[in-house]
Amino acid sequence: MKQHLVATALSVSLGTAPAFADDRKHLLATPPVTAQDMISVSPALAKYTDNTVIGDLWKRPGLTPRDRSVITVAALIARNQTVEFAHYFNLALDNGVKPSELSEIITHLAFYSGWANATAAVAVAKDVFAARGIGPDQLPEASPSLLALDEQKDAPRRSTVEQTVAPTSPGVAQFTNDLLFKDVWLRPGLAPRDRSLITVTSLIANGQVAQVTYHLNRAMDNGLEAAEASEMLTQVAFYAGWPNVFSALPVVKDVIEKRPS
Amino acid sequence: MKQHLVATALSVSLGTAPAFADDRKHLLATPPVTAQDMISVSPALAKYTDNTVIGDLWKRPGLTPRDRSVITVAALIARNQTVEFAHYFNLALDNGVKPSELSEIITHLAFYSGWANATAAVAVAKDVFAARGIGPDQLPEASPSLLALDEQKDAPRRSTVEQTVAPTSPGVAQFTNDLLFKDVWLRPGLAPRDRSLITVTSLIANGQVAQVTYHLNRAMDNGLEAAEASEMLTQVAFYAGWPNVFSALPVVKDVIEKRPS
Amino acid sequence: MKQHLVATALSVSLGTAPAFADDRKHLLATPPVTAQDMISVSPALAKYTDNTVIGDLWKRPGLTPRDRSVITVAALIARNQTVEFAHYFNLALDNGVKPSELSEIITHLAFYSGWANATAAVAVAKDVFAARGIGPDQLPEASPSLLALDEQKDAPRRSTVEQTVAPTSPGVAQFTNDLLFKDVWLRPGLAPRDRSLITVTSLIANGQVAQVTYHLNRAMDNGLEAAEASEMLTQVAFYAGWPNVFSALPVVKDVIEKRPS
Numbered sequence: 001m002k003q004h005l006v007a008t009a010l011s012v013s014l015g016t017a018p019a020f021a022d023d024r025k026h027l028l029a030t031p032p033v034t035a036q037d038m039i040s041v042s043p044a045l046a047k048y049t050d051n052t053v054i055g056d057l058w059k060r061p062g063l064t065p066r067d068r069s070v071i072t073v074a075a076l077i078a079r080n081q082t083v084e085f086a087h088y089f090n091l092a093l094d095n096g097v098k099p100s101e102l103s104e105i106i107t108h109l110a111f112y113s114g115w116a117n118a119t120a121a122v123a124v125a126k127d128v129f130a131a132r133g134i135g136p137d138q139l140p141e142a143s144p145s146l147l148a149l150d151e152q153k154d155a156p157r158r159s160t161v162e163q164t165v166a167p168t169s170p171g172v173a174q175f176t177n178d179l180l181f182k183d184v185w186l187r188p189g190l191a192p193r194d195r196s197l198i199t200v201t202s203l204i205a206n207g208q209v210a211q212v213t214y215h216l217n218r219a220m221d222n223g224l225e226a227a228e229a230s231e232m233l234t235q236v237a238f239y240a241g242w243p244n245v246f247s248a249l250p251v252v253k254d255v256i257e258k259r260p261s
Numbered sequence: 262m263k264q265h266l267v268a269t270a271l272s273v274s275l276g277t278a279p280a281f282a283d284d285r286k287h288l289l290a291t292p293p294v295t296a297q298d299m300i301s302v303s304p305a306l307a308k309y310t311d312n313t314v315i316g317d318l319w320k321r322p323g324l325t326p327r328d329r330s331v332i333t334v335a336a337l338i339a340r341n342q343t344v345e346f347a348h349y350f351n352l353a354l355d356n357g358v359k360p361s362e363l364s365e366i367i368t369h370l371a372f373y374s375g376w377a378n379a380t381a382a383v384a385v386a387k388d389v390f391a392a393r394g395i396g397p398d399q400l401p402e403a404s405p406s407l408l409a410l411d412e413q414k415d416a417p418r419r420s421t422v423e424q425t426v427a428p429t430s431p432g433v434a435q436f437t438n439d440l441l442f443k444d445v446w447l448r449p450g451l452a453p454r455d456r457s458l459i460t461v462t463s464l465i466a467n468g469q470v471a472q473v474t475y476h477l478n479r480a481m482d483n484g485l486e487a488a489e490a491s492e493m494l495t496q497v498a499f500y501a502g503w504p505n506v507f508s509a510l511p512v513v514k515d516v517i518e519k520r521p522s
Numbered sequence: 523m524k525q526h527l528v529a530t531a532l533s534v535s536l537g538t539a540p541a542f543a544d545d546r547k548h549l550l551a552t553p554p555v556t557a558q559d560m561i562s563v564s565p566a567l568a569k570y571t572d573n574t575v576i577g578d579l580w581k582r583p584g585l586t587p588r589d590r591s592v593i594t595v596a597a598l599i600a601r602n603q604t605v606e607f608a609h610y611f612n613l614a615l616d617n618g619v620k621p622s623e624l625s626e627i628i629t630h631l632a633f634y635s636g637w638a639n640a641t642a643a644v645a646v647a648k649d650v651f652a653a654r655g656i657g658p659d660q661l662p663e664a665s666p667s668l669l670a671l672d673e674q675k676d677a678p679r680r681s682t683v684e685q686t687v688a689p690t691s692p693g694v695a696q697f698t699n700d701l702l703f704k705d706v707w708l709r710p711g712l713a714p715r716d717r718s719l720i721t722v723t724s725l726i727a728n729g730q731v732a733q734v735t736y737h738l739n740r741a742m743d744n745g746l747e748a749a750e751a752s753e754m755l756t757q758v759a760f761y762a763g764w765p766n767v768f769s770a771l772p773v774v775k776d777v778i779e780k781r782p783s
Contacts, residue, residue: 033641033648041647043664044709045629045640052701053637060693080342081602081638083645107306114502115314116342118306119294123344125302142304165507168514171321171495172506179313180503187305207730208468208504234693241636242702243730245694246687253690341603368567375727375763376575377603379567380555384605386563403565426768429775432582432756433767440574441764448566469729469765 032086057238062231066096070194071201071232073097073105075239077121078113078202085124099129099138104190105198111184112202140189147186154181193223201232204248205240212248216255226256293347314499323492327357331455332462332493334358334366336500338382339374339463346385360390360399365451366459372445373463401450408447415442454484462493465509466501473509477516487517554608575760584753588618592716593723593754595619595627597761599643600635600724607646621651621660626712627720633706634724662711669708676703715745723754726770727762734770738777748778 038046058068069092076084092102106125110118129135158177166173185195196219203212216229229252237245299307319329330353337345353363367386371379390396419438427434446456457480464473477490490513498506560568580590591614598606614624628647632640651657680699688695707717718741725734738751751774759767 033645037648038641038644040658041644041651041661042625042629042640043658043661044625044711045632045644047664048629048632049637052697062693075636076638079602079636079638080340081636081642082344083604083642084638103303103305107303107309110306110309111499112502112504114336114340114342115310115499116337116340116345117502118303119299120342120344122299122302122306123294126298129302136301136304139302139304142308164514165510168510168517169491169494169506171323171492172498172503172510175313175495175498176503189305202502203504206468206504207728208508210508211504230691231693233691234697237694237697238633238637241634241639241724242698243634243725243728243733245691247730247732249687249690249694253686256690341601343605364564364566368564368570371567371570372760373763373765375597375601375603376571376760377598377601377606378763379564380560381603381605383560383563383567384555387559390563397562397565400563400565403569425775426771429771429778430752430755430767432584432753433759433771436574436756436759437764450566463763464765467729467765469769471769472765 033083053238057235060231060234062227063235064096066092067197067228067232068235069095069097070101070105070197071235072239073102074109074198074201075205075236077106077109077117078205079240080113080117080120082120082124085121086128089125089128093128093132099132099134100140100189101194103139104187104195107187108184108190108195108198109202111180112199113206140187144188146183147188147192149182149186157181191222193219196222197224197232200229201236204233204236204244207244207247209247209251212251213255216252217259220255220259226259229256294344318496318499321492321495323488324496325357327353328458328489328493329496330356330358331362331366331458332496333500334363335370335459335462336466336497338367338370338378339466340501341374341378341381343381343385346382347389350386350389354389354393360393360395361401361450362455364400365448365456368448369445369451369456369459370463372441373460374467401448405449407444408449408453410443410447418442452483454480457483458485458493461490462497465494465497465505468505468508470508470512473512474516477513478520481516481520487520490517555605579757579760582753582756584749585757586618588614589719589750589754590757591617591619592623592627592719593757594761595624596631596720596723597727597758599628599631599639600727601762602635602639602642604642604646607643608650611647611650615650615654621654621656622662622711623716625661626709626717629709630706630712630717630720631724633702634721635728662709666710668705669710669714671704671708679703713744715741718744719746719754722751723758726755726758726766729766729769731769731773734773735777738774739781742777742781748781751778 035046035050038049058065063071069088073088073092076088089102093099097105102125106118106121109121158181161173161176165176185192190198196215199215200212200219203209203215216224219229220226233245233249233252236248296307296311299310319326324332330349334349334353337349350363354360358366363386367379367382370382419442422434422437426437446453457476460476461473461480464470464476477485480490481487494506494510494513497509557568557572560571580587585593591610595610595614598610611624615621619627624647628640628643631643680703683695683698687698707714712720718737721737722734722741725731725737738746741751742748755767755771755774
């Protein structure tokens with residue numbers, strides 16, 4: 001993790017300027033909050049940000065800074081928290097999330113948290129990309145060769161949708177089976193494990209516990225380890241609040257315990 | 262549906278200018294996102310927007326473009342997604358939603374999703390109305406003659422509130438019975454069927470499944486057809502995300518199945 | 523309650539200028555909504571705001587204007603409704619909420635509704651504080667002497683976290699026990715009763731019913747009276763919407779009924 005970038009918007013000790021020049025502030029939903037801003041309202045929040053969030057949480061060994069960035073960006077987009085988009089998009093890129101991956105995260109979450117969540121992310125990401133000289137050559141194709149679908153493994157899911165969703169809403173069933181699972185999930189620009197990680201994160205960050213069982217199992221099928229799931233909860237507690245994590249905990253516990261070891 | 266307006270902010274192929282002039286951009290929470298912005302972050306999201314959302318979803322036969330606009334505007338207001346207010350308010354007016362109806366939608370959702378959701382909608386709608394020359398003569402009166410209340414049909418609902426709500430919170434019970442159901446729901450500017458449609462949409466869009474049974478039944482009493490409810494779920498999936506719709510599906514299924522045919 | 527301040531942004535009859543000068547509007551996520559703006563979109567919403575919200579709700583006897591402000595500010599921050607931050611932060615200060623208390627409310631809700639909710643609040647509060655000349659001497663220390671922890675009373679809670687949370691997420695358990703309950707909750711700048719009040723409000727305002735039982739009991743242990751909890755629901759109905767309150771009602775009823783009288 002490049003420490004200087006984390007410091008830019010958050011560090012109390014440095015208190016340096018925000019990433020965006022003053023005359024571009026109006027392009028953001030809310031202007032970046034500097035360390036000095038935070039101190040002028042809550043010295044305690046500045047302390048917790050510096051000592052606990054930056055100084056402890058982000059340095060814990062259970063997840064790489066790159067994965068923490070993936071989780072944090074997903075939580076913020078899923079909750080439409082535009083005030084922090086610029087800072088955490090930049091931090092994600094510094095932490096090794098590729099521009100193509102950030103692009104795919106935004107696209108994927110259009111389906112899992114709502115189209116306007118993705119649009120709001122685009123409104124900020126375009127400036128972040130432009131400021132870093134990230135051009136079309138670094139973005140995923142609109143229609144790339146897709147990953148192969150394991151039809152046999154996908155059959156039970158598909159069948160469940162056809163039996164439980166289609167009779168009530170044929171449209172939802174069709175888009176779920178033909179668009180989401182035969183197209184979006186198979187895009188190669190983001191590893192299936194990461195796609196699952198942002199899906200689970202968005203569910204927990206929005207209190208949507210009902211779908212966590214399916215998607216956390218899928219995440220672990222896709223390579224997410226139990227210790228990473230555990231630490232993901234710690235990261236989400238800070239960025240989506242304790243209550244969402246406490247509501248998800250029994251479900252996560254249940255999934256992990258029932259996995260074949 | 263006037264295709265050119267949908268194209269304005271979303272279409273990849275045209276890529277025309279946003280609806281608001283540059284010097285008014287700061288009036289919006291986030292500036293409008295153009296097709297070019299979207300391409301510069303995610304060519305895939307631009308493709309899905311063009312081919313799937315505009316080219317397929319909005320053209321499906323199960324709901325009129327006018328009803329899709331009512332649903333979409335309700336989902337966006339209920340979720341406070343200010344970035345898309347200007348575009349979808351304009352699209353709604355082009356799709357045949359009357360200014361007086363949009364006004365009533367905002368007022369109604371103050372009660373069902375929170376006062377500040379309505380205030381945020383006003384902050385954008387005032388500019389949309391001004392740009393179109395929509396004046397006071399096209400708005401509903403503050404205190405019009407109300408629709409007649411069917412006291413007998415309303416009696417069980419009223420009684421439930423008095424028995425289950427009043428003992429715990431007399432204030433909530435009073436405002437529910439005297440303000441919501443004897444005033445807001447009886448305002449003539451929005452048909453009861455549409456009032457129900459935006460209520461159900463806001464519930465599903467915010468994951469508030471517990472009240473869907475009552476309000477979907479009410480919607481169908483008010484004239485919403487099962488096929489429309491089914492297709493409403495498809496529309497909401499894109500604008501409020503798949504998980505909210507999957508959580509609502511079993512409840513919608515149950516309501517539809519138990520209706521007397 | 524200083525009536526003139528409520529009137530500034532909301533009153534239809536006065537229709538005075540918003541609190542922020544025009545050239546600072548861009549600092550807010552959405553510019554303040556004046557009474558005239560509201561009338562130009564919905565005369566009905568303006569009427570309900572004036573007659574019902576300002577003229578009735580805020581004057582009801584069950585809670586002081588100061589407590590209504592605490593609840594309202596907590597609901598708005600928990601739901602990230604930036605459009606109303608400036609108005610209601612100012613109103614809270616006029617209603618007797620101390621700057622130090624508002625500072626602590628923001629800090630506390632970082633943990634209960636997410637870090638970026640607090641950051642967004644800081645982005646507006648810094649201007650509100652600056653405009654009122656509120657400086658560092660009126661803010662709580664970053665690391666004050668903490669209130670004493672009643673270890674015996676806290677033991678069951680701590681033990682539950684160690685048994686149910688720690689095996690699944692040691693990180694969440696550690697931060698819950700060492701940071702939240704041994705540090706944040708013991709900060710002296712906000713009375714435990716108020717800390718509980720904003721916690722319960724944020725839970726209800728976000729539909730997080732699962733944690734209401736524990737925190738409402740804690741609130742009442744900390745001095746919140748049943749009649750105040752009842753009236754809190756009335757206030758939250760307007761600011762977070764009826765459905766969230768209806769979902770919380772059975773839980774609140776159950777907690778109150780089971781309390782030893």
